[in-house]
Amino acid sequence: MDHSSDIRATFFQECEELVEALNDGLNEIDETIEDGLAEPETVNAVFRAVHSIKGGAGAFKLETLVRFAHHFETTLDALRAGRIQPDAALLLLFHRAADHLSDLLAAARDGVDPDPEGGAELISLLAALTGADEEESSEGEAEDFGFVPLTLSFESEPAATGSGCYEILFSPTRALYANGHDPSVLFRVLGDLGQVKARLDRSRLPAFAALDWQESWLDWTLTLTTDEPEHQIDEVFEFVDGLCTLEIRALDEAPPGLPLLPDPEPAVTVDAEPRPQAPPPKPRPPEGEDSAEKKAAAPRATVRVELDRVDRLINVVGELVINQAMLSQCVQDAGIPTRSAVRSGLDDFKSLAREIQESVMAIRAQAIKPLFQRMSRIAREASDIAGKQVRLVTEGEATEVDKTVIERLADPLTHMIRNAVDHGIEPAEARRAAGKPETGCITLSAAHRSGRVLIEVADDGGGINRPKVKQIAAGKGLIAQDAELSDAEIDMLLFLPGFSTSTVVSDLSGRGVGMDVVKSAIQALGGRVSISSTPGQGTVFSISLPLTLAVLDGMVVDVAGQTMVVPITAIVETLRPQPQDVHFLGSGAQVVTIRGAFVPIIDLGAAFGHRPPVRDFSQRVLMLVENEQQRQCALVVDAIFDQRQVVIKGMENGYGRIPGIAAATILGDGRIALIIDPDEAVGNVSGLGDP
Amino acid sequence: MPGSRLLQSESRELVAFRIGPQEFCLDIKTVREIRSWTPATILPHAPHYVLGVINLRGSVVPILNLAERLNLGTPEPDARHVIIITVIETQVIGILVDAVSDIMTVPESAIQPTPHVASDSAQAFVRGVIAVEDRMLRLIDLLAVFPPARKEGA
Numbered sequence: 001m002d003h004s005s006d007i008r009a010t011f012f013q014e015c016e017e018l019v020e021a022l023n024d025g026l027n028e029i030d031e032t033i034e035d036g037l038a039e040p041e042t043v044n045a046v047f048r049a050v051h052s053i054k055g056g057a058g059a060f061k062l063e064t065l066v067r068f069a070h071h072f073e074t075t076l077d078a079l080r081a082g083r084i085q086p087d088a089a090l091l092l093l094f095h096r097a098a099d100h101l102s103d104l105l106a107a108a109r110d111g112v113d114p115d116p117e118g119g120a121e122l123i124s125l126l127a128a129l130t131g132a133d134e135e136e137s138s139e140g141e142a143e144d145f146g147f148v149p150l151t152l153s154f155e156s157e158p159a160a161t162g163s164g165c166y167e168i169l170f171s172p173t174r175a176l177y178a179n180g181h182d183p184s185v186l187f188r189v190l191g192d193l194g195q196v197k198a199r200l201d202r203s204r205l206p207a208f209a210a211l212d213w214q215e216s217w218l219d220w221t222l223t224l225t226t227d228e229p230e231h232q233i234d235e236v237f238e239f240v241d242g243l244c245t246l247e248i249r250a251l252d253e254a255p256p257g258l259p260l261l262p263d264p265e266p267a268v269t270v271d272a273e274p275r276p277q278a279p280p281p282k283p284r285p286p287e288g289e290d291s292a293e294k295k296a297a298a299p300r301a302t303v304r305v306e307l308d309r310v311d312r313l314i315n316v317v318g319e320l321v322i323n324q325a326m327l328s329q330c331v332q333d334a335g336i337p338t339r340s341a342v343r344s345g346l347d348d349f350k351s352l353a354r355e356i357q358e359s360v361m362a363i364r365a366q367a368i369k370p371l372f373q374r375m376s377r378i379a380r381e382a383s384d385i386a387g388k389q390v391r392l393v394t395e396g397e398a399t400e401v402d403k404t405v406i407e408r409l410a411d412p413l414t415h416m417i418r419n420a421v422d423h424g425i426e427p428a429e430a431r432r433a434a435g436k437p438e439t440g441c442i443t444l445s446a447a448h449r450s451g452r453v454l455i456e457v458a459d460d461g462g463g464i465n466r467p468k469v470k471q472i473a474a475g476k477g478l479i480a481q482d483a484e485l486s487d488a489e490i491d492m493l494l495f496l497p498g499f500s501t502s503t504v505v506s507d508l509s510g511r512g513v514g515m516d517v518v519k520s521a522i523q524a525l526g527g528r529v530s531i532s533s534t535p536g537q538g539t540v541f542s543i544s545l546p547l548t549l550a551v552l553d554g555m556v557v558d559v560a561g562q563t564m565v566v567p568i569t570a571i572v573e574t575l576r577p578q579p580q581d582v583h584f585l586g587s588g589a590q591v592v593t594i595r596g597a598f599v600p601i602i603d604l605g606a607a608f609g610h611r612p613p614v615r616d617f618s619q620r621v622l623m624l625v626e627n628e629q630q631r632q633c634a635l636v637v638d639a640i641f642d643q644r645q646v647v648i649k650g651m652e653n654g655y656g657r658i659p660g661i662a663a664a665t666i667l668g669d670g671r672i673a674l675i676i677d678p679d680e681a682v683g684n685v686s687g688l689g690d691p
Numbered sequence: 692m693p694g695s696r697l698l699q700s701e702s703r704e705l706v707a708f709r710i711g712p713q714e715f716c717l718d719i720k721t722v723r724e725i726r727s728w729t730p731a732t733i734l735p736h737a738p739h740y741v742l743g744v745i746n747l748r749g750s751v752v753p754i755l756n757l758a759e760r761l762n763l764g765t766p767e768p769d770a771r772h773v774i775i776i777t778v779i780e781t782q783v784i785g786i787l788v789d790a791v792s793d794i795m796t797v798p799e800s801a802i803q804p805t806p807h808v809a810s811d812s813a814q815a816f817v818r819g820v821i822a823v824e825d826r827m828l829r830l831i832d833l834l835a836v837f838p839p840a841r842k843e844g845a
Contacts, residue, residue: 608735655753
């Protein structure tokens with residue numbers, strides 16, 4: 001029973017990948033649709049994805065899923081055969097079908113009953129496209145699937161009949177076996193077409209000692225005598241397309257005296273027992289024309305690992321790095337000379353430890369693509385509800401981000417996309433009047449920028465209606481009626497708790513959660529969110545996130561006798577102020593002149609309550625830091641010790657959050673140093689940031 | 692919960708420790724380990740009874756000065772002090788005490804309610820008292836000493 005639930009779990013995991021491939025394919029078709037064309041290979045890939053889901057679902061008796069997948073597949077097949085032409089409306093339907101399919105999968109996985117309503121509507125829409133086909137497929141077929149992976153080969157139209165003889169050279173690759181295909185099944189299906197003679201070529205098989213059992217070493221030469229047209233043979237091998245080298249040659253005449261072998265010889269050994277790894281496959285270097293298909297079909301080899309294990313590894317490696325730093329310090333304190341063997345060995349240890357750490361971090365990094373695909377769906381649904389035409393363009397899908405970051409970004413991003421559709425993009429009439437295309441465009445992009453990940457949600461809508469925002473904020477008592485605010489400050493009002501521009505609670509946004517929730521979710525990840533908006537041209541929300549939640553490069557500084565860490569990413573420059581550059585402003589507040597600009601000074605020692613504010617900065621260092629709003633301020637520290645990579649340790653479990661402190665780390669001497677959150681430090685001065 | 696008869700026969704293991712002249716105790720199940728004092732990193736804007744945080748094999752553990760929390764004076768921590776690492780719900784917290792004196796088993800029935808006295812801190816932080824020979828052990832209420840509400844800092 002455990003075993004079967006394992007298989008089930010694997011099926012759903014694979015389905016996630018298949019749904020991803022499906023969405024990929026649909027997006028790819030989206031791009032070529034303008035020309036009324038769909039790349040046949042892409043359509044095939046989409047078809048294969050749906051078909052595989054259907055096959056697996058059949059094995060688990062998920063009938064709703066099988067039914068729906070079947071209709072979807074039938075329509076895709078019609079597209080593939082050129083019976084229907086691709087256009088934008090069709091693609092939209094396909095997208096909706098793909099969404100529904102993934103809903104059904106989720107429902108099946110969680111063991112809840114899928115909502116039959118949405119499915120029925122989509123099924124009738126899909127069926128309408130294929131016309132007569134749906135009659136035959138509407139009832140009774142659902143049970144046929146599951147274990148026969150090649151259902152489609154039966155829908156044969158008895159065209160071009162004539163006895164023919166074909167020689168088929170079949171060399172599976174390693175990926176064919178890895179994907180769970182079995183040559184014997186293929187041969188048996190071939191056997192249904194006519195007489196098959198198979199010859200096994202094991203010339204490539206190495207000696208047992210040298211055998212890599214995962215490789216594919218066996219090739220077959222099949223001779224088929226059949227009345228069926230040649231494309232039927234192609235269809236048999238359709239699902240291993242790109243996973244094998246296949247050559248089909250028509251022979252002049254059937255060689256006489258073929259033994260009738262529906263189940264050819266080599267297949268017997270292969271098939272005898274479920275020994276999935278027994279036939280040692282081997283990927284042959286794909287020959288010329290095959291390579292294009294190969295890229296579509298063969299996935300990179302991966303291992304599924306429980307996240308817990310990775311996290312444990314990351315923790316241990318973090319300890320290792322700290323331990324290494326402590327050891328370095330001990331050696332240094334012991335006065336061992338720099339040129340000694342101990343020191344150089346320790347240096348090697350240091351670089352190794354760092355390398356291990358980076359590799360381990362890379363395990364957690366994932367492309368942001370699945371998240372973006374989910375957002376495409378959110379945008380589609382949101383535009384349906386809002387009755388607007390919106391296109392979501394994604395950029396930088398390959399950008400790799402820590403898995404936790406991706407997971408915890410889903411909610412805020414969903415909210416932002418919905419907001420962009422609901423509030424950002426104007427209704428079609430307004431867009432026409434403004435001379436813009438009726439279809440609004442939301443661009444979701446991700447990129448690595450100076451050690452952080454930058455994610456932007458940009459719409460080409462009307463921009464933030466600042467007078468309205470200000471009026472609402474004043475109406476809700478969030479700001480004084482007569483407050484004088486800059487444009488940037490007005491934009492930041494959107495992030496205030498209890499602010500929502502929609503006077504009517506719409507279906508989409510305005511469910512009581514506002515942008516303040518988005519902001520706090522992003523801040524919890526160590527990120528920042530900012531807005532820039534141009535009236536009439538649109539709004540850009542930028543989220544800047546740390547690459548990883550585990551390490552950061554920091555400047556180790558002394559603040560009133562306490563060792564603290566300032567993240568390097570925030571530091572613009574460090575300087576020793578000249579007395580004439582420092583000016584008093586009001587009672588006690590001071591500013592420093594940096595290249596003609598006046599920058600407020602924050603004495604960290606005083607801000608953290610370690611000492612009364614100092615007046616004399618001559619022996620101290622100013623650290624110019626900048627927050628996301630480009631607001632600068634100069635932090636006073638007593639000395640700079642070092643610059644190094646530190647392992648981030650959360651404080652939430654022990655003590656809770658401390659204003660101005662982002663996290664903690666452990667220094668080489670084993671003591672804890674607090675990591676300063678420069679943004680909060682700057683925010684404290686501006687008055688508009690966090691309290 | 693077991694019945695009262697069973698409860699009476701049940702016994703508890705306690706860790707007894709000293710702060711100044713007074714003796715206190717904790718349920719041993721809440722104690723994870725006892726270690727010597729290491730200097731703590733000061734936390735900004737922390738309550739006066741929070742000494743700071745220390746590194747406990749890679750985790751950041753806050754340390755409370757229990758004497759300060761109970762208004763028993765403010766001893767300057769030094770190497771003779773010990774830290775009792777405790778687990779309260781999911782939080783790991785160290786408490787600074789003068790010395791650990793004993794580990795003992797007492798029947799549940801030996802725990803008497805805290806007598807009504809004028810001291811606020813006694814009422815708030817002592818869950819009961821136990822008479823052992825001619826000494827009085829005060830059973831500390833860890834939850835009251837370090838309210839879990841602190842966790843909602845964000």
